[in-house]
Amino acid sequence: MQPASEYPQPPSRRAPGTPAGDAGRQGRGTGFLFLLATLVSMAALAGTYYFFVRTTTGQFIDESALVEAVEIHGTAGKAANKLLDSLPALSLLISTVVVLIVTVLKRRWTAAGIAVAACIGANMATQLLKVIVPDRPYRGVETLELNSLPSGHTTLAASAAAAVFLMVSPRWRPLAGFLGGSFAVATGVSTLINQWHRPADVVAAFLVVAVFMLPAGWLIIRKGPRWNVWDGYGQHWASARLWLALPLLAGLAAAAVAAFSLLGVAAGTGLEGSTTYYFWAGTALIVIAGYLATVTGVWLFGHAARRRSTPRR
Numbered sequence: 508m509q510p511a512s513e514y515p516q517p518p519s520r521r522a523p524g525t526p527a528g529d530a531g532r533q534g535r536g537t538g539f540l541f542l543l544a545t546l547v548s549m550a551a552l553a554g555t556y557y558f559f560v561r562t563t564t565g566q567f568i569d570e571s572a573l574v575e576a577v578e579i580h581g582t583a584g585k586a587a588n589k590l591l592d593s594l595p596a597l598s599l600l601i602s603t604v605v606v607l608i609v610t611v612l613k614r615r616w617t618a619a620g621i622a623v624a625a626c627i628g629a630n631m632a633t634q635l636l637k638v639i640v641p642d643r644p645y646r647g648v649e650t651l652e653l654n655s656l657p658s659g660h661t662t663l664a665a666s667a668a669a670a671v672f673l674m675v676s677p678r679w680r681p682l683a684g685f686l687g688g689s690f691a692v693a694t695g696v697s698t699l700i701n702q703w704h705r706p707a708d709v710v711a712a713f714l715v716v717a718v719f720m721l722p723a724g725w726l727i728i729r730k731g732p733r734w735n736v737w738d739g740y741g742q743h744w745a746s747a748r749l750w751l752a753l754p755l756l757a758g759l760a761a762a763a764v765a766a767f768s769l770l771g772v773a774a775g776t777g778l779e780g781s782t783t784y785y786f787w788a789g790t791a792l793i794v795i796a797g798y799l800a801t802v803t804g805v806w807l808f809g810h811a812a813r814r815r816s817t818p819r820r
Contacts, residue, residue: 537811541725544807545718552714556640556656559707563646568769569705570650572789576702579783594660594694602626602667609674613734618727622670625723629716633662636715657711658695658704665691665716665797672804673724677737677812681750681805688754688801695793699786706789710796717800724804728811736813751805754798761798765791 559565610619637659642652668687675683695709728735740748768788 537728538725540807540810541721544803545721548714548717548721552711552718555707555711555714559705560640560643560654560656561646563648565707566643566646566648566650568785568788569707570648571785572699573702573705575783575786576700579700579786594664598664598667602670605671606674613676615674615731615734617730618674621723621726621730622673625673625719626666626670629666629719630659630662632719633657633659633712633715636711655704656708657715658698658708659712660698660703661691661695661709661712662715664694665713666720669716669720669804672808673720673727676734677809678743678746680808681740681747682745684801684805685750685754688797692794692797695797696790699789699793706792709793713796713800717804720804721807724808725811728808732813735811736815737809738815740809751802754801758795758798758802761791761794764788765795 557565559569606619606622609615636657637654640654640656642654643650645652665687668683668690672680672683672687691713695704695712698704698709699706737746740746740751765788768784768791772784
């Protein structure tokens, strides 16, 4: 009798287009999770509009943050102005260079087309929403009635960062997500400091980008199983769990700031005479939304990418 090792082994089952040795396990329910995340983003976008535009409380919080930004506009405003003035060129330059390099060197033509199309779609949707969304109704709050939701500058920065995130390989995505999320958050805060946009406008921009980039990411993973493979967290310095921990901690700290500011004012503890607490609450809201999207995106795409079935050499 022949030893068992000499019998021919049945071929391993793997996804079409996935090379042998990389046919590892993929996270369960990937399609459902991407769909759920997209629907939640849509619902959150509608909720953001309704609360901060259609209700008195939301209008007051949003407008107060914008008005109080005057108090710290000085040096911070100059730095924010420089960032915003260079933002369109900077965003397009960084994203174009990275996408082109990855596309040419790795030949990810389909992924590039999907990512660029989603980026363009998000920015077009932002401009369209500015036109079709009704202006702010008067709810007893003195404010400009013109609609400014979502923020165009924030959409541009966040969508450019998201396009880079989609194009890089899974082991680079945790780092790319943290850097891109930080860039988008800094842009959103800068628009508030310069009184270009209210906090809700920035949050809405993050959600618009999520609505377009999540389906695009799912398509890229489906169309590129050969390169959407990784070894898991911690197997490369760019995929260290640190890049998940940092935005998570920043989001938790921002939540504490927002709770302290808003609950303190509401409870009548003396903060109601402050001239900056609503500004800090609005800034915290931007940080929470931006980094929540970052952590969710990094986790979701890490869950969806295949794990290698053999050690990488």
